[in-house]
Amino acid sequence: MLDELKIPWDEAQSEAWWERAAAGLLSPAETRIWQAYLASCDPCRREWEALTSVERILRTAPAPPRVADDFTQATLARWQQSAARATVSRWIGILFLTLIIVVELAWLGHTAFSARHLLDVLFAGRQVWWEALTLMWSSFLVSWQALLPVALTIALLAFLWYMPNGLLVTAGLLFWTRHRAGTR
Amino acid sequence: MKSQIEWDAQHQEWIRLAQQGNTEAITQLVSTYQQSVFNVCYRMLGERAEAEDAAQETLIKAITKLHTFNPERPFRPWVLRIASNECIDRIRRRRPSVSLDALGENGAWEWQPGKSPLPEVELLRREREAQVRSLLQHLSPLDRLLVSLFYWEGLSYAEIATVTNLTIPAIKSRLFRARRTMARHLNQEAAHA
Known part of the structure; x- marks a missing residue:
């Protein structure tokens, strides 16, 4: 029958045809072709019937149960609890960071011995910064605090910022070594 | 009865007030969208207790992130998007388990007086519910979401696109493939029966 209607088999079984047929988008002529296709193919007809059943099952599925009467109140109570927890965590975080900054400044002050010298140290004293950061780094390594990753990142960033010459020298040495190895 | 325009204006006002932290407006938004979120x-x-927990988590996230919501856009797809992310995360984290929600002591569902008008009606409803659940479990989380939004939440393709970040042709195609997958499983179940 498909041959009589001159329908290519591949086209009739393509997903596009199935999709259009399922969505009811076939023209009357195409519907006849589609029906002929289904009549000529038992597995396809069975699948088509199952597809129709699925559509019916989904369309007539029972509604999910209603939420409990106290659902809104329970949600709001849970939200308030989580908001309170978040506030406490935020303040603890701020406290720890403040503590770190204060300790570091105190250490710098102690190292510089005088308040006047402290400003110079803060803006120009790489050596003192480096000592303070190394000490902070090693003390965190020993005490293994919860904020260790944060402190290490800050220390590493500060190290990268304040030690560009050392990095440049290291990178230069590496480049020179590889270049020499390559030319041999 | 309020007209749609009045309701929309009221709704916009709730969102505006909720973004400023007004608890009454937040309560209104939660009670308006809780059933929709729970349904998805x-x-x-597929489990009531977990769905309630996920719905509450979704609504809490929505309240917390409300300041990032653009009031000119529709609220429902936005909140359903949070719900879908929450549920997909839970499905990924989930270990294989058996739901004991509907089972009695001997492993079969038991009718309880006062909870349903007729045991036959309740039994039929549960059978249909189980059939839907069984069909859905053959789908990926994303396809399950698409089917749920399209068939039961009545969202348009454009709204589904907002929720899922998919294009409309992709949604149509995925929905069709999901139906076809379910049809094949239905056929297999019939053959086994």
């Missing part, structure tokens, strides 16, 4: 979670997770 229930269809995706």
